[in-house]
Amino acid sequence: MTRLESATRSSVAAARLVVVKVGSSSLTTASGGLDPARLDALVDALAARREASAVVLVSSGAIAAGLAPLGLSRRPSDLATQQAAASVGQLALGHAYVSSFARFGLRVGQVLLTADDVVRRAHYRNAQRTLSRLLALGVVPVVNENDTVATDEIRFGDNDRLAALVAHLIGADALVLLSDVDALYDGDPRLGAATPVREVADAADVAGVTAGESGSGLGTGGMASKLAAARLASVAGVPVLLASAADASRALTAADVGTAFAASGRRLTARRFWLAYAADSTGTLTLDDGAVAAVVGRRRSLLAAGITAVAGEFHAGDVVDLTDPAARVVARGLVAYDSAELPTIIGRSTRDLPAEHRREVVHADDLVALAAR
Template structure:
């Protein structure tokens, strides 16, 4: 067994995420038998002393049948209506199923505001801490009933990665209708499953697609992004099929395991890198990218080639390279309107009051591992 799988098997605090396709069927709604099988696996792990937070999709899918909707709606208002019906059904099903093991569940509905705003982030952290201390199993979902396009997470895979860091989890297990990460379309017999991802180079050049179920919003693209986010922040990740939940939660000898980075980001640096909303972009030349990503240096005006967005000093911005890839994020020290006259200029050529870092190293998080 690899060290990553050993870490997942022995973890004392784990976030488990399950996708819509693993719990619901288009036209038929919630599949209670599959939900019970998942709860059986989670309850078994809890009985061995592990604290579990369950991030569960399925609210919209669970609301389709009661509302006589044959497929997932495209418009936001109908999605919210389905979620308002489905959340009740899903919460009731989990309460009944965990009740078979005398376990209490607590529903936690989040919008991205709850992790983007630092004060909300701490409140959510306190809620999870107390629920776990009281022996409850928190069941988390995006608050689809009130979330709008501007504030939604986009998928529960990203939400699970954010929650894993927020609660200080020792592991993240992503369960879906796919049994791991493949080097191509898993329906193609020529592709192979990747058992271990030790670093970013192991997934370079891999093309992944969306789920074919029609019920979820994520697919493999979001799962890979979530796994990279959590692993890069120091949390080992397992990607496996929901049908193999029992093995995933015992030996972890299934699916694809993502090794954790050597060090875990602080709560503030994780928030800055992965949770906070970006208000603009700073375009960097190759020298600045090297300084920021590899040498962990501050960003100076001389290394900036362009500015996008309408931001103020103190806002979070993305730092992008010449290929338009976001390589870091940070808190900018200037307003957007101040920067055009400064970019590309050496510090000694600037007025004394402007001879400061555009993004200080202490307020900067590289996103390339």
């Protein structure tokens, strides 16, 4: 078995449902505006893969596509102009995909999301339902961050993370990240000698990798965001292939290009994945060593006796981080108390508490353990 023939690559090639993410620089010209030839080449590869499996496309490019029509020479730095560019560019991008996929008799449906749609459990389930129904109807969903209304507080920051979240949200069998870089390197190839990392089995394989930021000036995601997204998906049980958009056809067939990230964790339920990786944390509970062992090692509920400190303002039902004595996040969960209630009961045995407080602070069914981070 060669380094470009692995079980991970085979699983990507054979995936029955695959999420494909493409960056702005792979769809647009350096001066802004869509590049029809690049977009058609991508759709050619997606349509060919669509014959064997279902495909969801997470596409950047709305802001970049709006630059030329608005007479802008570079990506704007202020939020209002970014939103205006996205408003113009999203229509151009959507129309281009509709026309290009129509060459193969395929229909597309646009799904615009903000981080709020993933953070809020009800919205998360709505997005999940919409995407599932589009796939059932034979439609190719084209997902993008809703840049026209997203603010700094509710942005994903880049579509790489959005793609990783979507991959788990719909139960995808693989995630393919396409960009203007052909693989993950152990350094910045623009700065000199750098060696591609072809296979990533676990975090140790990329411990020494230095990932740079986007160099195109058109997008927000660099190699750091792609590495983070690949880790997020792989830890949640989804294998990942990172490759160049120019190699899209091979990436979506033999998967013998780029860097393959093995699924290093077991697949979580949608609810537990949301709890672990998608929801926003509103506070922190610090645990003693005994509570860490019970919660992480034995999957027990968190009791007040095992908590040594409380930080943040939150209400019952909010998501909180659980940290060990060294301040490392070891779990997340839905807290059963308001932050104002906890200071008087933490560190105390359940039998010593008033009857109304003799319940778990975080129930085991509402907990998900994480690798310390």
